[in-house]
Amino acid sequence: MGMNTGLVIAGVAGATALAISAAAIPFVAPALRRVCIPYVPATTEQLANVSRALSLATSSNSNKKGTLIDLGSGDGRVVLQCAREGFNSTGVELNSILVAYSKYRSIREGLGKETRFMRKNIFKTDLNPYQTAVIFGAESLMGDLVPKLSEMRSNTNLLACRFPLPENDAWKLEHQIGEGIDAVWVYKRN
Amino acid sequence: MKLFVHNFMSSRFLKNVTVGYPLNLVVKQFVEKDIEFDRDNTIVMLDRIQYEALIVAAAAVNQSDRIPREKPEKWDELTDEQLRVFHHLLMNIDVIDGELICPETKTVFPIRDGIPNMLKVDAEK
Structure with missing residues (x-):
């Protein structure tokens, strides 16, 4: 029983971590690029x-x-x-x-x-x-x-x-x- | 600087910044323009934005009460009247003077004459 509970908790934690990682992709993606430059419009x-x-x-x-x-x-x-x-x-x-x-x-x-x-x-x-x-x-x-x-x-x-x-x-x-x-x-x- | 621009700006390029998003927005002066509403274009834009950051931007111009707290499930199910509110926020509000602030380092990027200057701290990169 304890083993099953542990597996469920581990599974939920893993899924949550994955969801958080996926949600963070748009913000972290620039960090993965070779060059990360800010957007500055032309004057x-x-x-x-x-x-x-x-x-x-x-x-x-x-x-x-x-x-x-x-x-x-x-x-x-x-x-x-x-x-x-x-x-x-x-x-x-x-x-x-x-x-x-x-x-x-x-x-x-x-x-x-x-x-x-x-x-x-x-x-x-x-x-x-x-x-x-x-x-x-x-x-x-x-x-x-x-x-x-x-x-x-x-x-x-x-x-x-x-x-x-x-x-x-x-x-x-x-x-x-x-x-x-x-x-x-x-x-x-x- | 149109409000939709705030939606994708981050300070991730700075040293020791992990996410740098969303930037805090301080608005000292803004103007409201009258750009023609286009339903399809508004939906295209809304499909691409991060809603949490839009709420931050709306609050900075005291208009957070005009949009729902939760992101609508399907943009194309909104009426023209509802979409016009988002269009107004994204396209018609131009920040002339203000600041963008990195949430992690508190680095300040000035907005002058409608241009956000993210190059100010280029040396820190």
């Missing part, structure tokens, strides 16, 4: 700097109105702005709430055809089709991104916002716009 100043950077990056070639990807697109504000400026823009974001909101916002603003939003890990996204990439990263992320960004073809553009790329052979720094947290670094793929 008006940053968006203005992105616009300036795009016009500089695409002035000397035919990339204008080309394909652009925002890596970690958040609430979609950068993607929508780039679409307004003539780019065929894609946003990649892990957070499903933000993806849902971005899609809703793009339709509401009449940009549903010019934009696309995907719930995807940026490290599992094929960057080869894109002529321009935008990344609002954290310092810890930029080093990890360099090998990933090498998927992009020669002569493509990269806009690194908030933090620059570490020195590397694949990307040549062409411009820096703004300073501090609003800074944008414009790179060209070698």
Whole structure:
């Protein structure tokens, strides 16, 4: 009898622990990712700097109105702005709430055809089709991104916002716009 | 910062933080906008939120009495009138000035001009 009671208690305790673990997954999941970065939306100043950077990056070639990807697109504000400026823009974001909101916002603003939003890990996204990439990263992320960004073809553009790329052979720094947290670094793929 | 944003923000990226969720929210100033209600989109958003955190956010803007204490079982069974309350909370309330506070370390992240600055303590990571 005592043995059975013990087994029941152990079973209940195990099931409870499992349920608690399952409930905690949405909150603990970021800890399991290779890089855990906070969500910080772009300010008006940053968006203005992105616009300036795009016009500089695409002035000397035919990339204008080309394909652009925002890596970690958040609430979609950068993607929508780039679409307004003539780019065929894609946003990649892990957070499903933000993806849902971005899609809703793009339709509401009449940009549903010019934009696309995907719930995807940026490290599992094929960057080869894109002529321009935008990344609002954290310092810890930029080093990890360099090998990933090498998927992009020669002569493509990269806009690194908030933090620059570490020195590397694949990307040549062409411009820096703004300073501090609003800074944008414009790179060209070698 | 729209209130739905609070729902997924955590301070898990800080050193020695295990869960860091939900962040405590202090609202000093907010505005109420009038974003068009869309039933389907509201349900899509509500399907993805953590209800306990929504209650925290609603309380921060003194509107916790407008939503049920327990999460409704099926969002699509709610009337438009009931869903509009959630839509208003999630989409129409914009926090302009305030603070997000890590529940474990009590680290304060300011919200200024509607932007939550989670990079303030980047050096602590």
